[in-house]
Each structure stands twice: as structure tokens, then as C-alpha cells.
Amino acid sequence: MAVIETVLLLLLAVVVSGAVARMTRIALPLVQIALGALVVLITGHTIDLKPDIFFLLFLPPLLFLDGWRIPKEALFRDRAIILELALGLVLFTVVGLGFLIWWMIPEMPLPVAFALAAILSPTDPIAVQAIAARVPIPKRLMHILEGESMLNDATGLTCMRIAVLAATTGAFSIGNAVGTFAWLALAGVVVGILMTLAISLAKNVISRKWGEDVGAQILVSLLIPFAAYLAAEELHASGILAAVAAGITMSFTERGQTQQLATTRIRRAVVWDTVQFAANGVIFVILGEQMPSILARAAEVVRGTSRPEVWWLAVYVFAIVAALAALRFIWVWTSLKMTLLRRRQDAPPPRVGLRLTMVMSMAGVRGAITLAGILTLPFVLADGSEMPSRNLAIFLAAGVIIVSLVLATLVLPGLMRNIELPPEPSHQQEEDRSRVAAAEAALQAIEDKAHALSEGKPDPDIYTDIAARLMALYRQRIETRTRTDEDDVNVSRRLDEIERQLRLTGLRAERDELGRLMRAREIDSDTGKKLVREVDLQELRFL
Structure with missing residues (x-):
């Protein structure tokens, strides 16, 4: 009963956090962490979730939603820099930060250090959005951050899985690591795609033959990421990549499908917004709720190291945050220089400002994925002995999340004011053409339907009058969207x-x-x- 009450308090804390964040102008994740600590003071105990259950409950739906909703055109347009950040930067961070942690804390085995570095590499766009709520983020910059986060989640978690295997078994080789990574990635992506296609096909067939149940449609969309994740894990592939691939596939399978009820789309969007808000919020609240016990366990671990003073924990956290910022700055500067503003060979070279590089670097905030991932570190090794430095790794990850959030809260809004990126391509003409095409289709359909309904009826003029009134609205839309004079177009808009x-x-x-x-x-x-x-x-x- 106490656990149920604590869970309800966590959800209540998520609800309250939104209002508190708006009133205090403090970043939402920081408010949720503070409320989580308050829950501990009220209840006097914490929730100890099993790592695999924690992973399953929170990550598949969040990553699925990222893949489902991210603008695909923006993703493909900036695919070069997104891939460089999501793949190259992750590997760069894992190697550089992993050796740094091992050098700072010799008692932490190298595989555990690499696992910690891998889980610290993914960024959290939800946290960035919350921090930058007072300052509009340029769309292109946000799309790059979203694309990076969606892919580096999968890359970082996959690298962490390889490191955990090395830590638990004590064996590691480059060849096996590359083969494992390839299987995890390729099989995970294939499973996610096939699972979504199969479920979407079955759902569409049932809806066409026997009608559409709104509640069932929403529930199916909620179950798809878990189905993809569990199927991939059963094949020893990456369930994380399966969830991401399922989300991307979901967006393509629904593109152009208009048979679905409007009610289904509206209600489903609301449900998924709620799931996203609740899942992200609960993760940060749980972080605050577990911080006292994490700190206590980490203090015990650090006393058994070569630097037993507790204040070394703060040194480790700030050193890791500084290293992450430096590694990200170096990589972002190089990536922006090469790809963000790439033009034709005969065009002048792009000018990459220091401020833009700093914005991209500071936007690399760690959040929900890092916490969820680090809590999945196994408790024991393959021989049954205790996982060394597990509690210390969890504390360092939690500390990095909090410090990066605070630093970004203080610095990022100021850096983003009046930041300039290449302008987003205008889609106004494309929108106008689409509206005209849709209006013309509507005109033809209304005219045909009016004729069909009026055949053999004693009062056919009623159908004609109503159809003419509706068709006039569509003709007005066509007229306002097909004018060639720019002044007329501006007046129409x-x-x-x-x-x-x-x-x-x-x-x-x-x-x-x-x-x-x-x-x-x-x-x-x-x-x-x-x-x-x-x-x-x-x-x-x-x-």
C-alpha cells in the first residue's frame, strides 16, 4: 500500500511541477527533481525499481514518440550533421570520457567507466525545451537537436550494452564488439520496422472491414513500442533501436492515410502528449526521490577508494561535466564547419560563429534517457559477485544531469537570444498548392454527391442550393491562393x-x-x- 501511495505522490508531483515551473520561471526538470526530494521527506522511503522494469516502462514509448513526431524532411535535410553528432560524437565521447573517468577513479573498472561514458553521451531535447521556454529556439536548431537525441539515445544505449557485457563477462574484443554492435543495430531496426508494418496492416484491414474503435486504435499505438522492444530483446537485438525504428515507420505508414477517424487522431495525440509529459516527469521526480539514497551509497563507495573524502564526488561530477562540454564543443565546431552551412564548391566558405558553437554545445543537456539507462546497470557480475562501482556510477550520472541542467538554465537562454541560423525554407507556396488541390477535389466531390442525392427527389433545388453555398467557400479559397500579384497575395493572407x-x-x-x-x-x-x-x-x- 505504501508503494502505491508513493507512486500516486510521484504523479501528483509531476502535475504540480508544471504550475510551479511557470510561477517560478525555473526549468521544469529542476522543479521535478526538487519535488521528488520533497516526496522522500513526506513518505520517508523510496521506490526501488528493478533496472529492466524501469527500462521497459519508460524508454520504449519515449523513443517511439521521438521517431514518430520528428519532422522527417528536417531530419533528412540535416542528416549529415545529425549523423555526425549522433554517431561520431557518441563514440568520441565514449572513448575520451571513458578513459578520463578510469584515470580519475582507478577503482572503477574500465568497462564500467565506458558504460558510464556511453550513457552520459545521449542528450535530452525535452530538457532543452523546458530550459529555453523563455527564449524561442530556432526551428532548424531544434530539429537538429531532436534528430541527434533520437539517434544518439540508441547509439549511446547500444554502446552501454556492449560495455556492460564486457564488465559482466570480463571478456572484450574489437571484432566481437563490432559484430555485436552490427547485430544489435541492424536486427533492432528490422524488428521495429516489421513489427510496425505488420500491426498497422492488421489494424487497417480490421478497421476497413468491421469499423474503427477509437479506444482500441489508441491502445494499439501505445502497445506498438513495447511490442517492438520486447520482440527485439527476445532476439538479443537492440530494443531501443527497435522502438526508434517503429516510431519512424509509424509516421511513414500513416502518411497519406486519411481513412482514419478524425476523433481517433485528436484523442490519440492528446493521450500521447499525456504519456510523454508523465513519463518524462516521473523520471525526473524519481531522480530527485532517489538522490538522498544515491548520495549515501556513493559516499560509502568513495570512502573505499584512494580519495576517501566525500567532496571528491563533487570534483568528479564537475570534471565530467567539463569534459563533456569540451568534447562536444570540439566535435560540434568541426561538424558545423564542415556540414551545417555547406554550399556549392564555388560558393564562399560558410562562417561558423563561436556563439552558435557554444549554443549547440550547451544544448547537450543530459536528462531522462541517461537516468533510465544508468539504473539498468546490473547488480552482479556473471560469477555472482557485486558489480563494482555501480552506486558510484549512478551518483555520477545523476550529478551530471543536475549540474548540466543548472548550467544550461543559467547560460543557454542568454546565448540563444537573437541567434541566427540559415533561414528555414518557406513552405508557403507548397501549402497554397495543397489547399487549392484539396479545394478542387472538394468541389468535384460536392457536385457529384449533390447530383446523386437529388436524383428522383421531389425537391432537387434544395440539394443544389446547399451545394452551391458550400462550393462558393471552396472557390473563394482557390481564388485567394492562386493570385499571381504579390500584393494581392499579401492582402489575401x-x-x-x-x-x-x-x-x-x-x-x-x-x-x-x-x-x-x-x-x-x-x-x-x-x-x-x-x-x-x-x-x-x-x-x-x-x-
Whole structure:
């Protein structure tokens, strides 16, 4: 019963954290960590999750959602720098930081040091978004960070898995490591793709033949990442890469599919937003909730090393944070120089400013994935003995998360003000062409349907009048989107914006009045909810 109460308190802390962060202007992850520590003070005990259960509960849905929602065009456009950051930087960090940790803490075995370095390499865009909430992040920069995070999660966790195997078995070879990495990566990606394609195909066949159940559709989308993860793990492949590949595949399988009910898409998006908020929040709250015990265990471990003073823990954390920043700065500067602003051979060389490099470097905040990964370190080795330095590694990872969050909170907003990147390509003409094509299709469909409905009816003029009224709206849309004069186009867009604002004002007034009628019991609550939902769905078109 106490565990259930603690879990409920953790969820309550996640709910409260959003309001506290808005009121105090403190980064959301830091607020959640503080509230987690407060939960310990209230309950007096912590939750000890088994590492594999913790991994399974939180990582598959978060990574699946990253792959599902990231803009694919942006991902492919900046694929060079994203791959360099997500693959090259991870390996660079694992090697450089791994040897540094081993040199600083000789009592920590080299495989454990590499495992710690591997799990510290992934970045967390959710934490960056929370930190930079007061300062708009340029879209291109955010897309690069999202793409990097999505792929370096998989790379870092896969490298960590190899290091853990070496730590538990005591055997390591380059050939085996490369072969293991190739199998983990390729098999994981294939499993994720095939699992999503199979489930999506079965779901679409059932929906076409027997109708669509909104609740079932949402539940299936929630189960796909777990199915991909568990299937890959059963084949000793990377469940993390399977979850990422499943998310990317999900976005492609749904591209162009319009048969799905609008209600399903709206409700599913809300459910997944809630899952993302809750999962990320609970991880940070758990970090705060476990910090006292992590610190106590780490203090015991460090007393048995060559530097027994507890303050050495802080030295280790700050040294690791500084090393991560230096490694990332070097790699980011090189990557930006070579790829971010790459142009034709005859074009002038790109100018990469120091400020842009610093922004990209400071944006490498560690977060939920690092904590979830480090807690999966096994407790024992293959021979049954205790995993050396496990508690110390967990403390160092937790300390790096907190320190990187605090530093980014203080420095990143100032660095990002007025930061300039190459402008995003305009999609306005593409949007206009699409709206015109959709309107023309609607005109033809309305005309055909009106003729079909009016055949043999005693009052065919009613169908013609209604169809003409609807077709006039679509013709107006075509006219405003096909003008060639730039001034006329700008005027049309300004008129559209004015219309949008007025429509939103009217819809909100409708909703307020419906609320008043329900409170006064002048309409039935079910009727009122139905009418409010209709207004909400209309409002979504103009937001």
C-alpha cells in the first residue's frame, strides 16, 4: 500500500511541477527533481525499481514518440550533421570520457567507466525545451537537436550494452564488439520496422472491414513500442533501436492515410502528449526521490577508494561535466564547419560563429534517457559477485544531469537570444498548392454527391442550393491562393488572418455561452458537452 501511495505522490508531483515551473520561471526538470526530494521527506522511503522494469516502462514509448513526431524532411535535410553528432560524437565521447573517468577513479573498472561514458553521451531535447521556454529556439536548431537525441539515445544505449557485457563477462574484443554492435543495430531496426508494418496492416484491414474503435486504435499505438522492444530483446537485438525504428515507420505508414477517424487522431495525440509529459516527469521526480539514497551509497563507495573524502564526488561530477562540454564543443565546431552551412564548391566558405558553437554545445543537456539507462546497470557480475562501482556510477550520472541542467538554465537562454541560423525554407507556396488541390477535389466531390442525392427527389433545388453555398467557400479559397500579384497575395493572407482571429473570437464566445447555459441548467449536460466538442473541433482548424 505504501508503494502505491508513493507512486500516486510521484504523479501528483509531476502535475504540480508544471504550475510551479511557470510561477517560478525555473526549468521544469529542476522543479521535478526538487519535488521528488520533497516526496522522500513526506513518505520517508523510496521506490526501488528493478533496472529492466524501469527500462521497459519508460524508454520504449519515449523513443517511439521521438521517431514518430520528428519532422522527417528536417531530419533528412540535416542528416549529415545529425549523423555526425549522433554517431561520431557518441563514440568520441565514449572513448575520451571513458578513459578520463578510469584515470580519475582507478577503482572503477574500465568497462564500467565506458558504460558510464556511453550513457552520459545521449542528450535530452525535452530538457532543452523546458530550459529555453523563455527564449524561442530556432526551428532548424531544434530539429537538429531532436534528430541527434533520437539517434544518439540508441547509439549511446547500444554502446552501454556492449560495455556492460564486457564488465559482466570480463571478456572484450574489437571484432566481437563490432559484430555485436552490427547485430544489435541492424536486427533492432528490422524488428521495429516489421513489427510496425505488420500491426498497422492488421489494424487497417480490421478497421476497413468491421469499423474503427477509437479506444482500441489508441491502445494499439501505445502497445506498438513495447511490442517492438520486447520482440527485439527476445532476439538479443537492440530494443531501443527497435522502438526508434517503429516510431519512424509509424509516421511513414500513416502518411497519406486519411481513412482514419478524425476523433481517433485528436484523442490519440492528446493521450500521447499525456504519456510523454508523465513519463518524462516521473523520471525526473524519481531522480530527485532517489538522490538522498544515491548520495549515501556513493559516499560509502568513495570512502573505499584512494580519495576517501566525500567532496571528491563533487570534483568528479564537475570534471565530467567539463569534459563533456569540451568534447562536444570540439566535435560540434568541426561538424558545423564542415556540414551545417555547406554550399556549392564555388560558393564562399560558410562562417561558423563561436556563439552558435557554444549554443549547440550547451544544448547537450543530459536528462531522462541517461537516468533510465544508468539504473539498468546490473547488480552482479556473471560469477555472482557485486558489480563494482555501480552506486558510484549512478551518483555520477545523476550529478551530471543536475549540474548540466543548472548550467544550461543559467547560460543557454542568454546565448540563444537573437541567434541566427540559415533561414528555414518557406513552405508557403507548397501549402497554397495543397489547399487549392484539396479545394478542387472538394468541389468535384460536392457536385457529384449533390447530383446523386437529388436524383428522383421531389425537391432537387434544395440539394443544389446547399451545394452551391458550400462550393462558393471552396472557390473563394482557390481564388485567394492562386493570385499571381504579390500584393494581392499579401492582402489575401492578411484577410485570412483577420478572419481567423474573428472566427476564434466567435467560437470562444459560443463556448462561453454554452458553459453559461449548462451552469444555469437551461440545457442538458450531454447536449452541452456535444455542442462544446463541436466548437472545440472547429477551433482546432484555426489554432
